[in-house]
Amino acid sequence: MEPASMSHPLGSYVESWQPAPVSDEDTLRPGPAAALSAVLDLPDAAVKPGDPLPPLWHWLYFLAWPAQAELGHDGHPRESRFLPPVPDRQRMFAGGRCRIREPLRLGEPAERVVSLGAVTPKSGRSGELLFVTERREFRQRGRTCLVEEQDIVYRSGRSAVAGHHPDIDHTTLPEAVGPWRIRIQPDERLLFRVSALTANAHRIHYDVPYCRDVEGYPGLVVHGPLLALLMLELVRRESPHRRVGSLSYRLHRPVFAGEHILADGAPTADGAELGIATHRTARHATAEVVFA
Template sequence: MPIAPNGLGPYVESWSPGTVTDDDLLSPAPAAALSALLDQREPVAADGDPLPPLWHWLYFLRWPAQRELGEDGHPRHGHFLPPLPDRQRMFAGGRCEIAEPLRLGERAQRVSSLTSVTTKQGTTGELLFVTVRSEYRQQGRTRLVEEQDIVYRSGRSAGRHPAELDTAAVPHAPDAWQLPLRPDPTLLFRFSALTANAHRIHYDAPYARGEEGYPDLVVHGPLLVLAMLELARREAPSRTVGSVSYRLRRPAFAGEHLLACGTPSDHGAALRIATPREDRHATAEVSFA
């Protein structure tokens, strides 16, 4: 389908998806699985314990029928997926305000709504920015509020990715908090399963290279964010995170040596993901309550 003469705007002029409400029991099992993926000796949270910040991404998952997936593994249709031709999706960033942590073993409710839809001109063409706001409630109280920014384009873009990766190089940084990571295909496959993410760039290397133009499998944006937040959880276990904002800037790839870095302050911490070729693949700001 050709792009409308006036760009992406006409495709979403009448697009106005309503509010969606979902429920989940917040079983300890997904949290235990992510703990194992992060090589923790024991689950970081059990029944009745507070869920670490943004670990709610393991819950309220949607599993569309196989016939509803596109060639890239993403759903062809979805409530908050804009009606663009040949749609490509990128997770750009978000914000989360935490009044109280969600607790495992208790039923929770998520109420999601469309906040904004805007078009912008990027270096590789027109982009559509969609922000979805979700309120998470337990026991009749709003525990946290999150906004996620998703960027869409129509059609493919070659992007700016390295032709080859130096998987032997190790990043170095002066930051006080450091957590080395080296995601391999097994880890990426397990995280895809944990988050119901069937996008083939995370587990199908021939597809990632041949169809999407990446040098290798792409590390999930949410995994980079959770790795940054691990710094606060491990290095400041007595502090409670009251808010977090994050931005995904450049993709990282399987086999690369990554370094989650953090610089703490009295009121929070500045976090980032570095490789030898890029200082800030992702960044985050954490404020303590």
């Protein structure tokens, strides 16, 4: 991909895009955390008031429910506060970073402040790409607990996998790379429940004809955030007494419903290196964790 420049068609347009930050509040009730624990068969995860939220589980909170009339054809809101009003874009979750000073606690009021980090136009094989970074600061008890950045890509054109649909093999198991491992085969039921828990109406997670005919995927797409959560679950299981101080993750290639997924990883000197594999490739997603 070419770096953004002043000569890029969108360059001068997005330079002036400076929306103001927005703040909201949530009581962090235990219900959503208990629900995700059930969906992922995690009986020992956080479910009680006062429990610390596992890393990235704050994605279950501060959810937005726009009016049905405000949704676009893809299921996302037609207008996003931090997306420049550029029409005909398809949305992809690309990755992010998170610095955790102290974990958020269930059952205690929390505040989130969201601001625009950066908007960067680039060019790729599937057309123009617009990288939008949102910065999210979470506070509880008057202290900043964690700061997160999320990278969202808005592309013109169809998915890069269009035209050479990979075979979705429901039987072949991927081979492990690291000693830590979790195997899962997400199906339509799991994707539906994750969408409901995260207020995600994007049709690539539940509408097969839309996936194939509009966005160019061979089947339902497993949520990128779910892949990140699975990688972090390795750390929670294998190093339960170590607290995550920072993490970063990157989503490289989509995974489809019915495929066998392997989340695997290995400890490092100060944290862990993690990944998501299928029979098609050893690294659909990667993550790095540094312990506090």
